[in-house]
Amino acid sequence: MAEHDDEMLSSSSAVEKHGASASAGTAILPADPFENPGEPPHRPRRTDVDPKKQRLAERQVATFFYVSIICSILSVAAYVAFPIQQNDFGTVRTANLFLGLAIALALLSMGLGAVYWSKTLVVDREIAEMRHPTRGSETTRAKAVEAFQLADKESGFSRRKLIRNSIIGALAAFPLPGIVLVRDLAPAADPNELLRHTMWKKGTRLTKDPTGLPIKASDVTLGSVFHVIPEGLLQKEDMLEEKAKAAVLLMRLDPNDLHEPKGRENWQYNGIVAYSKICTHVGCPVALYEQQTHHLLCPCHQSTFDVSHNCEVIFGPASRPLPQLPITVDAEGYLVAQSDFHEPVGPSFWERDR
Numbered sequence: 641m642a643e644h645d646d647e648m649l650s651s652s653s654a655v656e657k658h659g660a661s662a663s664a665g666t667a668i669l670p671a672d673p674f675e676n677p678g679e680p681p682h683r684p685r686r687t688d689v690d691p692k693k694q695r696l697a698e699r700q701v702a703t704f705f706y707v708s709i710i711c712s713i714l715s716v717a718a719y720v721a722f723p724i725q726q727n728d729f730g731t732v733r734t735a736n737l738f739l740g741l742a743i744a745l746a747l748l749s750m751g752l753g754a755v756y757w758s759k760t761l762v763v764d765r766e767i768a769e770m771r772h773p774t775r776g777s778e779t780t781r782a783k784a785v786e787a788f789q790l791a792d793k794e795s796g797f798s799r800r801k802l803i804r805n806s807i808i809g810a811l812a813a814f815p816l817p818g819i820v821l822v823r824d825l826a827p828a829a830d831p832n833e834l835l836r837h838t839m840w841k842k843g844t845r846l847t848k849d850p851t852g853l854p855i856k857a858s859d860v861t862l863g864s865v866f867h868v869i870p871e872g873l874l875q876k877e878d879m880l881e882e883k884a885k886a887a888v889l890l891m892r893l894d895p896n897d898l899h900e901p902k903g904r905e906n907w908q909y910n911g912i913v914a915y916s917k918i919c920t921h922v923g924c925p926v927a928l929y930e931q932q933t934h935h936l937l938c939p940c941h942q943s944t945f946d947v948s949h950n951c952e953v954i955f956g957p958a959s960r961p962l963p964q965l966p967i968t969v970d971a972e973g974y975l976v977a978q979s980d981f982h983e984p985v986g987p988s989f990w991e992r993d994r
């Protein structure tokens with residue numbers, strides 16, 4: 641307490657000094673009409689006055705940190721115990737669940753331990769730090785200028801123009817490898833072409849995601865929605881890349897509710913329509929279908945598309961409709977694509993230069 645009172649005294653005198661110098665420097669300003677109330681009186685915690693409570697708190701803090709250690713070790717064990725098998729999403733989910741849980745608990749325990757430590761054992765004396773100008777004193781500034789001038793003189797930076805210009809050139813050229821590396825992130829083939837085309841082509845069956853089972857038109861009841869991938873996708877090496885472009889949503893509406901644009905009347909089959917699942921805003925999967933209103937909602941930024949009107953945007957930041965996949969049925973009654981999409985799927989920037 642005595643220490644605290646000292647602190648308060650020094651704070652008050654600092655305030656007084658500050659006020660005095662302010663009024664000396666700015667004589668036209670009136671004196672501060674409010675008295676500085678100072679810090680509230682310090683209230684000692686139980687751990688400040690009871691050594692037993694202090695030891696208990698110490699053990700509790702250590703327990704949090706030990707729990708964190710155990711969880712970190714468990715996260716490594718989870719990594720080993722739940723390996724990810726290629727193309728098996730079940731193993732990805734299990735590994736992520738246990739790894740995430742263990743890491744989250746390790747971080748949480750560490751955080752709780754640190755907070756509890758500061759609340760119970762770290763000295764909680766209140767301190768007021770007065771504001772002051774950050775500009776250095778004239779002497780400090782003069783010394784800094786002097787140091788620069790001396791460095792310039794001793795290195796000959798201004799004098800030796802050849803070295804000066806070449807080092808400026810070297811620094812300017814240094815980011816170039818970064819540009820090359822960024823360019824390397826794109827595929828070797830023309831990225832515009834890669835993004836323009838998907839796996840869909842004439843006769844490709846529409847299959848359920850993630851089982852890959854083909855879908856018969858008779859399976860699609862009125863009002864239902866299917867998450868769809870092209871047949872053969874699961875066997876592809878670059879399955880995820882292809883899926884990111886080719887994922888489709890399949891819905892069945894009453895044909896009387898559909899308002900297709902001219903030339904697209906035969907892109908649907910008995911009210912069954914297929915649209916790209918990749919949002920035209922920034923590419924999230926559009927996944928929420930409102931059966932009654934025929935609206936598709938993107939959960940990322942709430943772009944809303946009207947399926948009954950060619951998936952036009954009726955709300956949100958997306959700037960163009962979801963691309964439609966023309967579909968029909970084959971001889972066995974399975975739904976098949978008539979062709980690839982007629983426009984690029986996903987965010988609109990892909991087609992900007994066309």
Ligand code: FES
Nearest residue numbers: 919921922938941
């Ligand atoms: S990604 Fe769909 S609204 Fe933004």
